[in-house]
Amino acid sequence: MSALLEVEDLEISFGALDAVRGASLEVRRGETHCLVGESGCGKSVTALAVMGLLPSNGARRAKRLAFDGKDILGLDEKGMSRLRGDRMAMIFQEPMTSLNPAYTVGSQMAEVLIRHRGASKRAALDRAAELLARVRITSPGMRLGQYPHQLSGGLRQRVMIAMALMCDPELLIADEPTTALDVTVQAQILRLLADLQKDLGLAILLITHDLGVVARTAHRVSVMYAGEVVESSPVDRLFHRPMHPYTRGLLSCVPVPGKIRRDQPLGSIPGMVPHVTRGFEGCAFRQRCPLTRPDCAGPIERRHPDPDRDYLCQIAPNEMAAP
């Protein structure tokens, strides 16, 4: 069976800036696919491009962009807006960008169902209350009458999740849904998403830069660097045997509770992410890479160490020492 979401060779540019340069990924039903990478690598714009929500100064091209086997690249705005909020829904990085401060939680949630399904206001509010309870918000009736600013960050994020679920979407894109939250609340919300996935068979594209979140939630992971997917792998192998030098660097940077050596420095990646503009050639990681060699400035091959993984690097799997 083909994946629910298929993205092949996605390119996104803002004027001369090539924000995404040929990214491919697939999300299957019942699967969480994590998109991980550092600030500015192109995670959010990838999600926005899939939803057809890029800002007007952004341009999108792709070899293929398909939802449930059907092309959505050629879909007009009317067709896209019929999909959005209905079969595919998104939780944005900034909750306040999708919650309108002027309307109550209840009326905003109900609106989604009224628009897409022509539900009555009464039925829509009932559904909203049911979903608020489902994301374990206590006294949902009261919450329906509150305004977004009257909610704590954790509650607001739950409301966002509940709102995204109004029409039983098949695909949920969540952009850093827990980054601004405390670890305790983060654990609660991620558990909730995992439960919903089990119950509803949701496909989830989860964007994060937190490797702990990736390890604990993902089935599959795509690592982005400077607009490219530099490695894609099932989660366990990514952590146990990272292939791309950037992935290796990233994993060595995070202190791991229980394995902490206070007397030793953390691993680190020297230098900074380069600015990539039109006409850039070679590996974007080469100035920071401990393994770089002269041919890293030329075209880079995508390698397949296993049938279900790949990474973008000049060094072949058999030449790559164990990390």
Add this chain to the structure above:
Amino acid sequence: MTRPLIEVRDVGRVFRVRSGLLGQPKRVVAVDGVSLALMPGEVMGVVGESGCGKSTLAKIILGLLEPSEGEVLIDGRKLSGMGRRERAQLIQPVFQDPFSSLNPRRRVRDIVALPLAAQGGISSAEVKSRVDRMLERVGLDPSMGERLPAQLSGGQRQRVAIARALVMRPRIVVCDEPTSALDVSVQAQILNLLAELRREFGLSYLFISHNLAVVEHVASEVAVMYLGRIVERNDAESLFRDPRHPYTKALLASVLTPEPGLGIPETGLGETMPDPANVPPGCRFHPRCPVAIERCAQETPSTQKGDSGLVECHLAAPA
């Protein structure tokens, strides 16, 4: 016995916040009866959820905010009686947000020089050479000194903030979420730099973070705050190995270590969120505590001191 560099004695801070149009002003209890001591060469980590009072405590220790009660001693002397210059030579801050803590209209060089200029009596040649040396030491090329903060990356800005804090050669640096706004690779660079500088200059840190793994990596002592109080404190190794307070346990259990296959932990904390405008009676943690008994709702637990640590809970023994 060596004298603590920072001694916080029963410090409290209440904010009066007006809510709504005709509501009574609310009393927000940000910090409540906190005592702690930072010994020379130590790194005291302070952890706890958003709003538990970490930054308020940091500002009181830096002399940027008056406590409503209690007192702070820096190197044995009362902070309240200390002049700005004297204070600046002892203790300096590094804040979370390098984007807002640096004056956007000043060049990097002037930002770093400001604490020196405020002292007076230092020649401009001396200022320049000290600034250059400090920029270089934090990993910035002295030519970066001519730039404005907007022309730097987040990590570079945090290096500027560290250079500004260290140019006075203080003995204590208060770091309030110094890496929370940074990517993990940049976070690692900054944490490694802070560790090197500590050894080199014999610094002591008060290190605030909500990232427990980071605190475990840097701290020698850890204080856990909940709703304005320190509910547990111990040396870092013991606290992470053997947490005693139910809140510390829940906090540590919530950390998602980068180990696949372990799933997402159940925190056992329930839905109620702590509200400093409405501190519960008895043990302030009882509405969320998974092991609370009736007594917890009625009686405030006292501070129990053990060999190395302290804990405030009816059901826990100190370490």
